Amino acid sequence: MKTFFTFLFAAFVAISSFGNLATAHEQKLGALVLHHAWSRATPAGAKTGAAYVKIENTGDTADQLLSVSADIAAMTEVHQMTMENDMMKMGPAGVVDIPPHGVVELKPHxxxxxxxxxxxPLTEGDTFPVTLTFAKAGKVDLQIVVGKVDDMGEEH
Ligand SMILES: [Cu+2]
Incomplete structure (x- = not known):
């Protein structure tokens, strides 16, 4: 009997977390569609993490990602990685243009x-909100789903 209830509980958890993932997987905001907002679990003691999302602009006019914020961190910024003399560097990306009928993908590297x-720490399976502010589409609270430490963000 106990086993049966354990099974029921496990099935319920599986179904409800699937529901969360489904809503986190795609979110609409005006002409923008935000796909697959995800992050990686952080190793113990790590003080930084990164989050990723694919931003699709289905509209005829350009938009801009102005800023990001998250309660989970002291400071949140959009960063760009660039190669400089064979070294990977990263720094603030500033305002990010989202071209009409274009896609901007935030991803590792x-x-x-x-x-x-x-x-x-970011723990695998957890979700946390990050607020994105766009010039035209406005603000959206993205639910970021935390994946494995070595997740590269392939669609499941
Ligand atoms: Cu960075």
Missing amino acids: GLHIMLMGLKK
Whole structure:
């Protein structure tokens, strides 16, 4: 009997977390569609993390990602990775243009949402909100789903 209830509980958890993932997987905001907002689990003691999302502009006019913020970190910024003399460097990307009928993908080794001064570690399976502010589409609270430490963000 106990086993049966354990099974039921496990099935319920599986179904409800699937529901969360489904809503986190795609979010609409005006002409923008935000796909697959995700992050990686952080190793113990790490004070920085990164979050990624694919931003699609289905509209006829350009938009701009102006800023990002998250309660989980002391400071949150959009960063760009660049190669300089065979060294990977990263720094603030500033305002990011989202071209009409275009896609901007934040992903490892490219643009990313940098979370600096993490207040708690990012744990696989957790979700946390990051607020994105766009010039035209406005603000959206993205639910970021934390994947494995070595997740590269392939669609499941
Ligand atoms: Cu960075």
